[in-house]
Amino acid sequence: MTHYVDSEVGRLGTVLLHRPGPELARLTPRNNDSLLFDAIPWVGRAQEEHDAFAAALRDRGVEVLYLATLLAETLAVPEARAELTEQVLRSPRLGDTLRRRVADHLTYLDPAALADVLIAGLAHEEMRISPERPGGLVWTLMDRHDFVIDPLPNLLFTRDSSLWIGDRVGVTSLAMLARRRESTLTDAVYRYHPRFVGTEFVYHPELEHLEGGDVLLLAPGVLAVGVGERTTPAGAERLARQVFAAGLAHTILVVPIAQKRATMHLDTVCTMVDVDTVLMYPNIASTLSAYTVVAGPGGEPQVDGPAPFLRAAADAMDIDQLRVIDTGLDPVTAEREQWDDGNNTLALAPRLCVGYERNVETNAQLERAGIEVIPIAGSELGSGRGGPRCMSCPLVREPLPPT
Incomplete structure (x- = not known):
């Protein structure tokens, strides 16, 4: 079986999900903070919402694999x-x-x-x-x-514990103590399950802290890595070294983000919905910066910058500019919908994405820009601070032409 991902928007073929189960029923007011949930989810409703999410993917021809299976x-x-x-x-x-x-x-x-x-x-x-x-x-x-x-209620967010770059998997090093065993389980699946026999790795959980929600595959050969609450600068540097050594990318954009829960990962403020289009939280769109990292002599990472993120990304992707669609419409709506994972969309193909239905204005902005949105319910799924992208780890996407 060939697994391959070189972008955020190539047509999605296979995805890894985790259907929430008894681990969510372990959450109580005494432990939900330490287990990283903002509320106590209604487990049955969360399962219904997740089943509808998986059904929406299957309806578009996506093969859905379940981590527990x-x-x-x-x-x-x-x-x-x-x-x-x-x-x-x-x-x-x-x-x-x-x-x-x-x-x-x-x-x-x-x-x-x-x-x-x-x-x-x-x-x-x-x-x-x-x-x-x-x-x-x-x-x-x-x-x-x-x-x-300990239970693993955050296993729901399969994006964080592993990511694919080209034909290699990276099993990440999760920063929060409550989540570290997730990578152990994911690592064993990729090493021992017959489906993944022969898979090569580009990252391992014993390395510096790096989480999948912080890694965006902007284009073939171009990655953006958020550095903030969960991914450390050392993790971003280590990924750059690993990726350059494997010949999987020519440019890494390292993007500092605020170290707070509302912006725990880069994909909480920016996701791609087309080959040249990002959905972005407007409060930071003009201030987000990036350091451009390329491989120097002997593969040693060379750093340039900082520069405005949108400019640095367009240059690395070899396009004139990135088109930006704002989360929300006014500052208050933008803040509310960013908190409710309005930015955290999952692209199924160019100009086709899945988003939470509750983010009405953001979804309308996308539709006005020519992006079709498949709305799903997320009143319970979102209690752990994660949207459709967080809940999905793509294993197969149709390749895009290299930049």
């Missing part, structure tokens, strides 16, 4: 099962006695049930503890609602 199939490979089980058991907070009980618990699970635990977590009260099989001091001192294995 791939993970269960991966866990049928003994080496993958041993590796992922050992990773969970390595946690120093378990202690020796509880670690043995957890190992016993996981041993008897079939691959699908084990995948469920690795995603949804394992609570204190779900352990089979008895005088004959004690949990030890750690288990005794835990609250009955504490997690022995």
Whole structure:
């Protein structure tokens, strides 16, 4: 199977999603902040919204793969099962006695049930503890609602833990502690699942912090990498080195963004909807800057700038200028719709994208500019601060002509 992505807008062929499940039901007012959700989602409605999202993609001819299914199939490979089980058991907070009980618990699970635990977590009260099989001091001192294995509610946002550049996958290094095990699961799928046999990697989770929501494939050979709350300058530099060494790009634009939750990733303020068109939050469109990075002698990254982002991007893409469509229409609407992921569209082809229906003015702006919008509901899906692009990792897009 050939997987290949060289742009944001080439016709989408295959995408990786994660249908939200029991891990969302683990969220409570006590833990939603630490698990990075702004609200407690209605799980059933979130699943309905996600199913409608997946159906909209299939209706346009997109093959939809589910991460949980791939993970269960991966866990049928003994080496993958041993590796992922050992990773969970390595946690120093378990202690020796509880670690043995957890190992016993996981041993008897079939691959699908084990995948469920690795995603949804394992609570204190779900352990089979008895005088004959004690949990030890750690288990005794835990609250009955504490997690022995933490859930991964943010796995919904498959864009962040992996990305494809050309025919290579990058499994990223997630910045927030609550999300780091996501990359472990994704990494195992790409290394052990039969569908991905022979896949070459361009990034690994043990490297500097880099998240997929910060990486835009502006054109074949041209990447933009946001540096802010989640991706560090060191992560952007490391990606540049890896990409240049693999011959996957000739230019990297490093784009500083505000280190705050509303702009956690570059794709919260800018996404592409055509080969020469971006949807962009107007409050920063004129102030966003970029440093242009190219490969110097010996592959050493050479840095130039800063320059206005829109100018630097057009130059790197070898076009006269990027057309900009504003989020919202007035400053208040723009701010509201940016917060509700109005910028976070998923392009299915040039001039065709998926967006949350609640961002009425942004969608109208797109339609007026000749961009067809497939609106989807997102009242519950958006509670983790992510839109259609965040929820999707493209595996196959039709190639665009190189710049």
